[in-house]
Each structure stands twice: as structure tokens, then as C-alpha cells.
Amino acid sequence: MTNDILLQYTKFIAGYAAHLMGCGIHTSRVIRNTRRIGESLNFDLQISVFQKSMILTMQDKETQKTFSEVVEIPALPISFEHNSELSALSWEAVDKRLPFDVLNDKYTKIISAPRIDPLFVLLLVGFANASFCKLFGGDWMSMVIVFSATIAGFFVRMQMLKKHINHYIIFIVSSFTASLLASTSLIFDITSDIAIATSVLYLIPGVPLINGVIDIVEGHTLTGISRLTNAFLLIVCVAIGLSITLLLVHDRLL
Amino acid sequence: MEIFWRTIAYYNNSTWMFQVVIVLTGILLTILLIRKPTQQLKLGMKIYLIGLNIWIAVVYYSIYCRERDFNNVLSVFWGIMALIWIGDAIKGHTTFNRTHKHDFLAYLLMLMPFLYPVASLIRGLSFPEMTSPVMPCSVAVFTIGLLLLFSERVNMFIVLFLCHWSIIAISKTYFFDIPEDFLLASASVPALYLFFKEYFVRDLHKDTKPKAKYINLLLILLCVIIGILLTITLLMALRK
Known part of the structure; x- marks a missing residue:
């Protein structure tokens, strides 16, 4: 796996975790879901959560390469829908071993779904x-x-x-x-x-x-x-x- | 209830001359605005509405309705309406441009303030203990009619305050034995539906959940519920 791909994965997972935090999910669930996503992509994850930002360190299980990402937690409206669908996505990712592209597409589809009127x-x-x-x-x-x-x-x-x-x-x-x-x-x-x-x-x-x-x-x-x-x-x-x-x-x- | 009608009589007796001037000014401004809607006239109408709301807040509620309990609540309510109109006059939110979509209902609503005293006379009341065209409900119904006539872009804050006032009018018919307020309540339901629909129609191009047609159905359902509520109140008032 090249560094570029690893960086892409890291950014995706960081974005996923920050979105969960932003839309009103309690911290342990965010960590659990994010780790599950990491596991589906064959990564070990360590997460530190602060009030406005979070730090993720990802380690590729095969190459032992480590990447860190600091991401700001966005101020998003509370969304139980995103909470449940993004959690379900993490289970789907780990159960079906979804390829990264599919995972990314599904994530984008969930977060860009139409808002409630x-x-x-x-x-x-x-x-x-x-x-x-x-x-x-x-x-x-x-x-x-x-x-x-x-x-x-x-x-x-x-x-x-x-x-x-x-x-x-x-x-x-x-x-x-x-x-x-x-x-x-x-x-x-x-x-x-x-x-x-x-x-x-x-x-x-x-x-x-x-x-x-x-x-x-x-x-x-x-x-x-x-x-x-x-x-x-x-x-x-x-x-x-x-x-x-x-x-x-x-x-x-x- | 006695206090309610006594304060109205006191108000009418002391201010009928001012009320005539206010009504004539309103008629003149409305006709001019319909015929020749210049920027000065639009601003003039806003200033008139500011004055009208201040009149209701200060003269009607603070001075002549002093006897009533919690008259200050309604004084503050109309004072805030005046403040919203001042903000609107500065920012120019309400355009007073016509769409010609709801002219019939708009004209009907604007005529309502004159139907108020007629309704009072029909049910046997006499001057000064009767409703007049420069009273809160008449002003509210006139404002709704005016906004509907020039509904290209309206200030929704004002619409929501007027919507709230219409809801109070339903209660007033029952509590204060003032069936004239059915005019405001019944006429404003379709008007408020149109305001809400048109305001939110602007966002309908966006993909939202549930679909626009269901939201519209929900709005209609809500208006039907208010209509039923109104009918029940009317029947209860008649039974009294």
C-alpha cells in the first residue's frame, strides 16, 4: 500500500470520526465505530478526542506504517439518522469487508442525503x-x-x-x-x-x-x-x- | 368581560376622531400603493404601519386598556411588531410588490376592518361599546390582507406574529364574547396557509424529506384542523 493511499484512508477515517462527533454522538460510540471502520481496512486505530478536535493515529497491520491526522470537529446539526446509518455502515464495512471505494461512496451518500424539510x-x-x-x-x-x-x-x-x-x-x-x-x-x-x-x-x-x-x-x-x-x-x-x-x-x- | 367592553367604549369615545384620520390615511395610502407603487409610497406605508402598531401598543393597550389585567403583555406584543416594521423599513425586506395571485382574498381581508363595526351593529351593539376599524384585530386583518396583496416578498416574522394574534382571536371569541373576531380567525387561516406555502416553496427545488407535496398536505391538514377548531368554538359561542 502506497503512502498516498494510506493518507487517503487516514483522511477518510478522520472525516468519518469528526462527522460522528459533530452530529451529536457520545464519544465511546464514535471511537467504537471508527475503530470498526479501521479494522475493515486492516488498520489499528488510536483516537484522542478533545472538545474541538481529535487526533487519530493509524497503523497498517501489514506494513506497520503509522499515520497521524488531526481533524477539527465540525459544528453540525444533531442527526440521529446519521448516527444510526453511519454506525450501520461501520458494521457493514467490517462484516462484508467493503472495499475502500464502496465504503467512501456509501459514506458520501449518507452524509449528502436530503435534509428534512x-x-x-x-x-x-x-x-x-x-x-x-x-x-x-x-x-x-x-x-x-x-x-x-x-x-x-x-x-x-x-x-x-x-x-x-x-x-x-x-x-x-x-x-x-x-x-x-x-x-x-x-x-x-x-x-x-x-x-x-x-x-x-x-x-x-x-x-x-x-x-x-x-x-x-x-x-x-x-x-x-x-x-x-x-x-x-x-x-x-x-x-x-x-x-x-x-x-x-x-x-x-x- | 364587562371591563373588556368598557375599555373599548372608553377608547372609542375618546379617540374616534383620530381613528377616522388613521382610517382615511390608510385608505389613501393603500389606493396610492395599488395605483402607483413608488419607493416613497412603499416606505410611507411602512411608516404608517409602524405608527399603527405603536398606536395599538401605546394608545389602545397602555392608555385605554389600563384597567385590563396584563394589558402590558399585549402592549409589548404590538410594540415588538412595530420594532419589526422599523427593522423592515431600514432593511427593506418587504418589497410591497404585487404578484396578483391572491387578489380576491387580499381585498376581502382589507375590507374586514369595516365589517367589524357592521358585525357589531348587526348583533345589537351601539357606539361607543362596539368594535371599530382601528382595533388590534382589525389592524391585524388589514395587515394580513395588505401583505397578501403585495406578497412578492413578505416579512415572515410579522406573519408569524399575526398568525399568533389570529390564534388569540379564536380564544377571544369564546372568553370575551366577541364573535366579530371570527372574521379575523376565519379569514386569516387561508391567508396564513398561502404565506407559509409560498415562503417555503422557495426551498422546494432542494431535495428534502418528506417530499414537497406531503409537506403541502400537512399544511392543508393543519389549516383544516384550525378550521374545525374554529367551527367548534363558533358553535360553543352560539350555544352560550
Whole structure:
């Protein structure tokens, strides 16, 4: 195997691992999947994962040649679809001993598959938050108001993301918008407190929180704490947005 | 409910002259914008809408509806709408260019503010304790109609705020016994469907999941659900 081919393999595997990390998969799973891919190509892999980057060292089992690659972890949207399909790909690669070209084609196909329609996401997020409202004891009118408030807040978030605005600011503004619109429920005799509280739930970073805990439990303390810190900061931003609304409409926080 | 109608009477009694001026200005600007849509007129209409939203936020809610609980919530709501229009006037997002696609519905919506007082009179109310063309729901329905008439590019933030206001209107019909708001709620459902459809149609060339036709069906389904909700509320209000 020539050095060029080895380098090509290394870059592919590094890209695969970085994509998995970026789309919200816990560290041990990324390492397992990446090692499996490496094994299918006859490599031994050592991976060090940091908050923003990862280092891969690959050793060809036949020639004992070693290559290292440092790759930046991209900020990608959370994708359970990529999570499951890229994991399945790693199993397929090792079970069927897929040639590199086939593997690369399948990987490219998965990551360039069509995105879920933004309007579809918008409506589903609205329904999800309205359901949260019901789960917390909200009445039907509160649910309808939360649905509309969530759609507006999420739309603001989508637009600001398109403009690459700082994501902490995005969370503050989205939280403020959703909670302000939900606070219009105060004028009716309905469960408005539940409506306001649940209107911002779509912003809670559930995946980083879960991954952070899993990472710490499984010994990847550095990435775990990093993920939890990020999630905590986002929750603080949500709280700031909600607090602005409460100060405006209630003159107090509670 | 008594407070609700009392504040309306207080507002109408004190501001009817200003309301006449606002309505006449609106009519004049709309006619000019339809006939000769110059850049100055487009900006003029935006300034008018900024003023109209500030009027509702400050004069209607902060001053005359002071008696109502949480009047400040709605004041902030309309204040933010005014801020969005200011942003729009600076950035020029809303083009106020016509597409002639939904003219009938747009004209119907723009006439609605005048149907509000007529509806009040039909159900036996009299001045000043009746709806008027310069009240939040009338302003909302006029804005939706205007945006639909000039729907080449609209500000979706404003549309979403108006959509939220329409949803509140459904509740108001039931809670405050104001069936006139059915006009806003029922007329805005198809308008909002069109806004959403046209806004997201721009992305339809992109390959997305699920396919565009299913998304469109979902939107229609949602509007049908809102329609059913509206009918149920209307029936409940009639039963009262």
C-alpha cells in the first residue's frame, strides 16, 4: 500500500470520526465505530478526542506504517439518522469487508442525503412542545398558544442560524420570542404559567446533556465536561430569554 | 368581560376622531400603493404601519386598556411588531410588490376592518361599546390582507406574529364574547396557509424529506384542523 493511499484512508477515517462527533454522538460510540471502520481496512486505530478536535493515529497491520491526522470537529446539526446509518455502515464495512471505494461512496451518500424539510421540522417542533404543555397539565387553549409561540421562536432560531449569529444570542432571542408569545395566554383564564414554562422547552439541549453524562460515566471526562458546560451555558441563555419576558410582563421573575 | 367592553367604549369615545384620520390615511395610502407603487409610497406605508402598531401598543393597550389585567403583555406584543416594521423599513425586506395571485382574498381581508363595526351593529351593539376599524384585530386583518396583496416578498416574522394574534382571536371569541373576531380567525387561516406555502416553496427545488407535496398536505391538514377548531368554538359561542 502506497503512502498516498494510506493518507487517503487516514483522511477518510478522520472525516468519518469528526462527522460522528459533530452530529451529536457520545464519544465511546464514535471511537467504537471508527475503530470498526479501521479494522475493515486492516488498520489499528488510536483516537484522542478533545472538545474541538481529535487526533487519530493509524497503523497498517501489514506494513506497520503509522499515520497521524488531526481533524477539527465540525459544528453540525444533531442527526440521529446519521448516527444510526453511519454506525450501520461501520458494521457493514467490517462484516462484508467493503472495499475502500464502496465504503467512501456509501459514506458520501449518507452524509449528502436530503435534509428534512425545514417547514416539516418547524411544525413537528410546534406539535412536540404543545404535547409537552399537555404533559405538564396545560389545557387545550394553552397547547394551541404554545404551538404557535414555539413555531415563531423556532423560526427566529432558524433565521438567525442562517445568518451565522452567535448561538448564545440565538438562544436568548428565541427563548424571549417564544415565551413572550406564550405570555399572551395570561389574558385568558387558562393554564398560562404552564404555557410560558413549556414554550421554551424546544431549546433545551437534551442531546449534549445526555452525551455529556454518558461520556463522563464511560471515562471520557474531558469531552463529557465540555459537553455539559456547553449545554449549561445554553440553558442559562434560555433562562435569560425567559427572564426578560417575565420581567416585562410580570415585573418580577416568579 | 364587562371591563373588556368598557375599555373599548372608553377608547372609542375618546379617540374616534383620530381613528377616522388613521382610517382615511390608510385608505389613501393603500389606493396610492395599488395605483402607483413608488419607493416613497412603499416606505410611507411602512411608516404608517409602524405608527399603527405603536398606536395599538401605546394608545389602545397602555392608555385605554389600563384597567385590563396584563394589558402590558399585549402592549409589548404590538410594540415588538412595530420594532419589526422599523427593522423592515431600514432593511427593506418587504418589497410591497404585487404578484396578483391572491387578489380576491387580499381585498376581502382589507375590507374586514369595516365589517367589524357592521358585525357589531348587526348583533345589537351601539357606539361607543362596539368594535371599530382601528382595533388590534382589525389592524391585524388589514395587515394580513395588505401583505397578501403585495406578497412578492413578505416579512415572515410579522406573519408569524399575526398568525399568533389570529390564534388569540379564536380564544377571544369564546372568553370575551366577541364573535366579530371570527372574521379575523376565519379569514386569516387561508391567508396564513398561502404565506407559509409560498415562503417555503422557495426551498422546494432542494431535495428534502418528506417530499414537497406531503409537506403541502400537512399544511392543508393543519389549516383544516384550525378550521374545525374554529367551527367548534363558533358553535360553543352560539350555544352560550
